[in-house]
Amino acid sequence: MTEGQDIFSPVELPCGRKLQNRMVKVALYEHSAALLGGPPNDVHFGMYSRWGAGGWGMVITGNMQVSNQHLGLGRDVTLPKTLDEVSLRPYRKLASCMHGDDPQSRPLAIVQLCHTGRQSGNIIGGRPANVPPLAPSAVPLELKPRNAGSKAPLMSVITSKLMFTPPRAMTIQEIDNAVDEFVKGAQMAARAGFDGVQIHAAHGYLVAQFMSQRSNIRTDEYGKDRLLFLRRIVTAIRAPGVVPKDFALGIKMNAADYVDTSSGPVANEDRALEHFRTIATWGLLDFIEVSGGDYDSPDFMAETKVSRRQAVFEGFSSRAMQYLTIDKIQRRPLILLTGGLRTPELLKSALAKNHTDLLGLGRTAVVRPDLPKRLAENPDVWPEPIFPLFDAPAHKLPLRFFLEDKLALLASVLWDLIPPSYRPAAPGLVGAGAETARHDIMLQALARNAEKLCYPGSDFAAMVRFWLYTAPGGSKSRVGLWITVLALILCAIALFKM
Structure with a gap:
């Protein structure tokens, strides 16, 4: 063998x-x-x-x-x-x-x-x-x-x-x-x-x-x-x-x-x-x-x-x-x-x-x-990813994903305006890193059988998208979204008051 x-x-x-x-x-x-x-x-x-x-x-x-x-x-x-x-x-x-x-x-x-x-x-x-x-x-x-x-x-x-x-x-x-x-x-x-x-x-x-x-x-x-x-x-x-x-x-x-x-x-x-x-x-x-x-x-x-x-x-x-x-x-x-x-x-x-x-x-x-x-x-060929990772989506996204993408883009722009020396560095907690956030967004695309993956370029934008996730269906999901948004707003206020 x-x-x-x-x-x-x-x-x-x-x-x-x-x-x-x-x-x-x-x-x-x-x-x-x-x-x-x-x-x-x-x-x-x-x-x-x-x-x-x-x-x-x-x-x-x-x-x-x-x-x-x-x-x-x-x-x-x-x-x-x-x-x-x-x-x-x-x-x-x-x-x-x-x-x-x-x-x-x-x-x-x-x-x-x-x-x-x-x-x-x-x-x-x-x-x-x-x-x-x-x-x-x-x-x-x-x-x-x-x-x-x-x-x-x-x-x-x-x-x-x-x-x-x-x-x-x-x-x-x-x-x-x-x-x-x-x-x-x-x-x-x-x-x-x-x-x-x-x-x-x-x-x-x-x-x-x-x-x-x-x-x-x-x-x-x-x-x-x-x-x-x-x-x-x-x-x-x-x-x-x-x-x-x-x-x-x-x-x-x-x-x-x-x-x-x-x-x-x-x-x-x-x-x-x-x-x-x-x-x-x-x-x-x-x-x-x-x-x-x-x-x-x-x-x-x-x-x-x-x-x-x-x-x-x-x-x-x-x-x-x-x-x-x-x-x-x-x-x-x-x-x-x-x-x-x-x-x-x-x-x-x-x-x-x-x-x-x-x-x-x-x-x-x-x-x-x-x-x-x-x-x-073909055991000798490592296949290409199913997602061209940084391409814009070629398919029509639901309104929710469209809004998330735009908010993530805005967050990325605002984040880049902060001098690097003043940006807070997240602690190295398992599951909370930007790399995990990026792969979590890939999971969402995998779940909805997306043809292409739409995810933001900056680490901060990926984290925003990560925290804005809401589970499918029901009022509980909408409540969860607003709690997450409120938490992000409070964090932003605290950040800019530092």
């Missing part, structure tokens, strides 16, 4: 579910639900129908919040309050869209379950401003500027203080409740027709907070064993009668969560691998996603200057598979590698060098939703 064929070779998870090939559309931040959370809607159905028909081996949703009081940026999909048939309808429809219409190329449909913990903002996180988020310990969130070593401007510091309240340490009962919320998410997924769930244990969210020595300073059993919270979740989902025996269960880990500036890259890598090996030996998981770096060269350990995060990712990724072989784990989880797989050569290399079992693609899947199908037709 050649390297090119390996990409399209089927593979079986330990639970018995099979993937038709090694290519996985991984989770993306979607920002597409109603304000303060809600079920999947037409935007989700539109985008996942494209991926469901794209020939992927597995498709993973964006993070679905298990707690409606701990949202990310306010427009996350949340679990239904009850698991009755009426409440499950939109989730069933999402599962159907992910599976596609062709039984011969049906991908596995996986729900990513998440709890943001201390990374849940005030108000848009689903709580009043005076109610703190829950976390393992009362350790405040440290928001840093994107450029390492630079000092965050005053406006950014003020914005961060207003957005995030220091968390409150969880009681044992609250930890039990959080475990139950993840179990409920798995039960919802099973009843709605999904093939499995992925626990989000990365990006500094609640599970990762329990795993971190910086955010978990508890003195009880959850501090002594920082993997206990995750193990309780996994064990509870695997308990008899909770979900079917062939229900897939995975987790997502991120190299960036193990980067500590006070430690060297080897110490950081060893800490990540220690967690990885322990989790793998539980024999309860079907796959572990490893992300957080850039697989930009077939030679992982090339002698080039790389960031701490990249160094940890490289060593972690290459050694993880070796440990699974050495430890001779009977129920070995598959490794899903995500990060920088941008060419057919890199896809083939990652498999050929035994660095991974599965190939994860995120933002690439937005501009190339049918990538697996197109690569199957």
Whole structure:
């Protein structure tokens, strides 16, 4: 079997579910639900129908919040309050869209379950401003500027203080409740027709907070064993009668969560691998996603200057598979590698060098939703994006999108008038960056099957468009739009008074 064929070779998870090939559309931040959370809607159905028909081996949703009081940026999909048939309808429809219409190329449909913990903002996180988020310990969130070593401007510091309240340490009962919320998410997924769930244990969210020595300073059993919270979740989902025996269960880990500036890259890598090996030996998981770096060269350990995060990712990724072989784990989880797989050569290399079992693609899947199908037709040619990214739209847009485009253009012009030294630099919070905003706009175009993508050129204009999003249908969407507009006006007033 050649390297090119390996990409399209089927593979079986330990639970018995099979993937038709090694290519996985991984989770993306979607920002597409109603304000303060809600079920999947037409935007989700539109985008996942494209991926469901794209020939992927597995498709993973964006993070679905298990707690409606701990949202990310306010427009996350949340679990239904009850698991009755009426409440499950939109989730069933999402599962159907992910599976596609062709039984011969049906991908596995996986729900990513998440709890943001201390990374849940005030108000848009689903709580009043005076109610703190829950976390393992009362350790405040440290928001840093994107450029390492630079000092965050005053406006950014003020914005961060207003957005995030220091968390409150969880009681044992609250930890039990959080475990139950993840179990409920798995039960919802099973009843709605999904093939499995992925626990989000990365990006500094609640599970990762329990795993971190910086955010978990508890003195009880959850501090002594920082993997206990995750193990309780996994064990509870695997308990008899909770979900079917062939229900897939995975987790997502991120190299960036193990980067500590006070430690060297080897110490950081060893800490990540220690967690990885322990989790793998539980024999309860079907796959572990490893992300957080850039697989930009077939030679992982090339002698080039790389960031701490990249160094940890490289060593972690290459050694993880070796440990699974050495430890001779009977129920070995598959490794899903995500990060920088941008060419057919890199896809083939990652498999050929035994660095991974599965190939994860995120933002690439937005501009190339049918990538697996197109690569199957010509394995050596990386297809062009479906969107000429900076072209003006050739089709007629709804009035709402037309107005958004004009407002974004105006915002871009006004932003460019501000001297660069006076512009506030946004903190490096996952999900809030301009690059994420741009890809979120691509998701909207993907959902409405646009022929061309209309999105603004400047970062600020992209952020405006991001925050002006309203979910389809109903008065709740219009109320959400006006709340967003009001927030933008208040931010603008504060900005120009600085």
